Amino acid sequence: MGELVRLEEITKEYYTGPRAFKAVDDVSLSFDQGEFIIMLGPSGSGKTTLLNIISALIKPTSGRVFIGDSEITALSDDNATRFRAKHIGLVFQFFNLFPALTAIENVEIGVALKITERDLLRTRALKYLEMVGLQGMEDKFPDQLSGGEQQRVAVARALAMEPRILLADEPTGNLDSETGQQIWNLLKDINERTGTTIVAVTHWGEASSNADRTIHLRSGRIDRITKDATAKGDANF
Numbered sequence: 001m002g003e004l005v006r007l008e009e010i011t012k013e014y015y016t017g018p019r020a021f022k023a024v025d026d027v028s029l030s031f032d033q034g035e036f037i038i039m040l041g042p043s044g045s046g047k048t049t050l051l052n053i054i055s056a057l058i059k060p061t062s063g064r065v066f067i068g069d070s071e072i073t074a075l076s077d078d079n080a081t082r083f084r085a086k087h088i089g090l091v092f093q094f095f096n097l098f099p100a101l102t103a104i105e106n107v108e109i110g111v112a113l114k115i116t117e118r119d120l121l122r123t124r125a126l127k128y129l130e131m132v133g134l135q136g137m138e139d140k141f142p143d144q145l146s147g148g149e150q151q152r153v154a155v156a157r158a159l160a161m162e163p164r165i166l167l168a169d170e171p172t173g174n175l176d177s178e179t180g181q182q183i184w185n186l187l188k189d190i191n192e193r194t195g196t197t198i199v200a201v202t203h204w205g206e207a208s209s210n211a212d213r214t215i216h217l218r219s220g221r222i223d224r225i226t227k228d229a230t231a232k233g234d235a236n237f
Contacts, residue, residue: 003030003031004031004032004033004067004068004164004165004197005029005030005067005197005199006029006030007030007054007063007064009026009027009062010026010028010050010053010062010063011025011026011027011060011061011062012024012046012053012060012061013061022220023046023049024053025046025219025220025221026063026221027050027063027220029215029222031197033195034195035198035212035213036200037197037199037200037213037215038200038201038207038210038214039051039199039200039201039215039217040201040202040203040204040205040207040208040214040215040216040217041201041217041218041223042203042218043203045220046217046219047201047202048201050217051201052169054165054199055084055088055167056075056084056088059073060073067083067087067164085113085114085161086114086161087163087164087165088163089158089159089161089165089167090166090168090169091155091158091168091169092154092168092169092170092171093173093174096154097142097150097153097154098142099141099142099143102139102141103129103137103138103140103145104122104125104126106142106153106154107124107128107129107153107156107157108121108122108124108125110157111125111160114161125160126138128156128157128159128160131159131190132152132153132186134152137149147174147175148175148179148182151171151172151175151183152183154171155186155187159190164196164197165198166187166198167198168198168200168201169200170201170203171202180204184206184207185210187200208226212227213226214226
């Protein structure tokens, strides 16, 4: 299906006093349209920093990132924000739901700048709540939902933008292992049903069983790349 994301010699440095610390150190990667990618590593391995660079939330110290034909590392902050809103869906460890809004309203608010016609907005939100298995729960508030259900609302909100790529940062970090596996299975199902490219970071090696490829990171560099479920030995850093 062709290349969608390309990273060229990405380095990100942070300074502690006079010393530079490389959170990401000369990483080059590419992801194809429709792939499900896991970036796996312990705390401090650079995985979240790398995800934030791909999402144009932060800029690398050096190197370039392309999504499709767009070099996102060359965009101004305002243009990067617009690009992200149009092309990238984001899911975080913390659900970031509005407690005073229902499930469907939390999804709608994520798409409201893109879709202004009320009936179309509601139809879009219902479509993706159903896709994540929450049909019939549209009018429940976050405190009436389990942690796994709240994360499903967050996934539906990201998908409702119909992004080219879905980026997930420790999407099961706030969940127990059984509920977390359900979220990983959900993401894989969405990947297969919609063809949405998914890149997720985690420290939980079992998530690799859902991935097409797993990128193992240590100390800001690629340690190795494995396919399918061959990474299980790295579970639970």
